[in-house]
Amino acid sequence: MDQSTIDLMVQLQLEDAGLHFETPKGKSREPTDEELAVQLQEEELKCASQILADRRMASSFAAAVRADGRLLEIHQGSLDLLDRPPRQVTGTGWVIPDDFEREVTDLDDETLVKLQMLSGDVVMGTADSETDQAESSAWAAQRNSQPLRDHVCVACTEPMEFINVARAPCQHEYCRSCLEDLFRAVMRDESLFPPRCCQQPINLNMARIFLSTDLVKQYMIKKVEYETPNRTYCYLTSCSAFIGAAHITGVVATCPECECTTCVSCKERAHTGDCPVDPSMQKLLATARKNRWQRCYRCSRIVALAHGCNHITCLCGGQFCYDCGVKWKECNCEHWTAVNLLERAHEIIDRDGSPDIDDGRLPQENLQRAIQGLRENNDCRHGGWNYLPGPRQCERCAQFLARFIFECRRCRLQVCNRCRRNRL
Numbered sequence: 001m002d003q004s005t006i007d008l009m010v011q012l013q014l015e016d017a018g019l020h021f022e023t024p025k026g027k028s029r030e031p032t033d034e035e036l037a038v039q040l041q042e043e044e045l046k047c048a049s050q051i052l053a054d055r056r057m058a059s060s061f062a063a064a065v066r067a068d069g070r071l072l073e074i075h076q077g078s079l080d081l082l083d084r085p086p087r088q089v090t091g092t093g094w095v096i097p098d099d100f101e102r103e104v105t106d107l108d109d110e111t112l113v114k115l116q117m118l119s120g121d122v123v124m125g126t127a128d129s130e131t132d133q134a135e136s137s138a139w140a141a142q143r144n145s146q147p148l149r150d151h152v153c154v155a156c157t158e159p160m161e162f163i164n165v166a167r168a169p170c171q172h173e174y175c176r177s178c179l180e181d182l183f184r185a186v187m188r189d190e191s192l193f194p195p196r197c198c199q200q201p202i203n204l205n206m207a208r209i210f211l212s213t214d215l216v217k218q219y220m221i222k223k224v225e226y227e228t229p230n231r232t233y234c235y236l237t238s239c240s241a242f243i244g245a246a247h248i249t250g251v252v253a254t255c256p257e258c259e260c261t262t263c264v265s266c267k268e269r270a271h272t273g274d275c276p277v278d279p280s281m282q283k284l285l286a287t288a289r290k291n292r293w294q295r296c297y298r299c300s301r302i303v304a305l306a307h308g309c310n311h312i313t314c315l316c317g318g319q320f321c322y323d324c325g326v327k328w329k330e331c332n333c334e335h336w337t338a339v340n341l342l343e344r345a346h347e348i349i350d351r352d353g354s355p356d357i358d359d360g361r362l363p364q365e366n367l368q369r370a371i372q373g374l375r376e377n378n379d380c381r382h383g384g385w386n387y388l389p390g391p392r393q394c395e396r397c398a399q400f401l402a403r404f405i406f407e408c409r410r411c412r413l414q415v416c417n418r419c420r421r422n423r424l
Helices: 003-020 033-074 076-083 100-106 109-119 137-145 176-188 204-210 213-226 279-290 338-352 364-376 417-423
Strands: 165-167 173-175 252-254 261-263 311-313 319-321 385-389 404-408
Touching (some): 165 204, 176 204, 176 213, 176 417, 204 213, 338 364
Antiparallel strands (some): 252 261, 385 404
16 A cells, blocks of 8 residues: 555544534533544544654655765765855756755764664564565664664653664764754753754754654744844834844845834834934943943843853853953953852852851851862863752753752752753
8 A cells, every 4th residue: 555545544534533523512521432432543543644744754855865875976076066156066957055965974874774764665574574574684784783772762761762762962862752842942942052962963964854844844944043143023022023134125124924124223113214212222231231231242132140150151152251241262351250259159068058067157168169169160061960869940941850950070060951961
């Protein structure tokens, strides 16, 4: 039975199940056994429909990878042609995108095997199985080199099969559900962009086979927004949609959602002549100067330092010195101000619940030890973590955790698992 016939059968059954619930049944009541059975069938059909959609996408992606790989082989002897703008191979009509070669070679053998398995190119089993269909040579090679075993998702810690996990560059593995959750979280929280694990970006090409088509499209749209340095949003507060470069002419940006026009310079309603003075913005800037707040050099966000060192990482990814506002490591300012350093040292000692407190005063040697540790680890890469049981609050996202938290062995930073893996 071909793929299109299977798709049609599932779709027709879904429509039949949907018709069962269209007729109103009067007042709210407990569903009958028949209705529960139909509801369960509908859920299973939706699951089957998603699996078929994933298989179609994987099959299409695998075919594209094979074709692209063949294209590179054909033109391996004349790769110098690929460097000529607009990167078109003479006589073929093919136009090669700038990142074409990188994207093809980014897919490792493991991802290619998973693509083949999802697309049906690899048949699991042996000739002695119920189907009497022998496994393919590609799958046999993979089976011999890497036996199937349970893989543990680093986010939910659930055991998963090889085909159902995506491997990050740091070798940690994510199940489909947790990977989708991460990409959705990235679209809500810019501090998680780009999607990463252990400070290493997750390759979208390797993750794509585990993500729905709609999610990938939404992420790509958000990616454009995040990667735009001086962004423009619709001035209309009820809209506030991001306006990309394609909708900007000169200094006027036309919102693709509501079609209102915004000035690219002052971010207010489009106007003629010089930008008018915004009283609210001037008042905010005056307050920022009074409190010695800084503005990110990259996105112009105003940042207030509550505690910690002068190394600021903005939501947009820009890093700068809080003391002078200059790009990080391009100034001669101290890494810590004396007040913030002392406050942080006291936080660490108080958090530990030191038994050496005498009349409310901390022993000088404990304080000096904490200060010295902070100075030595001012650019900590968080290479190792300790598991601490008990209720704690994450020092990055402020989430309260009732059961445990992780503490960096060097700088003593305490964070949740999401921040440890995907935010730092």
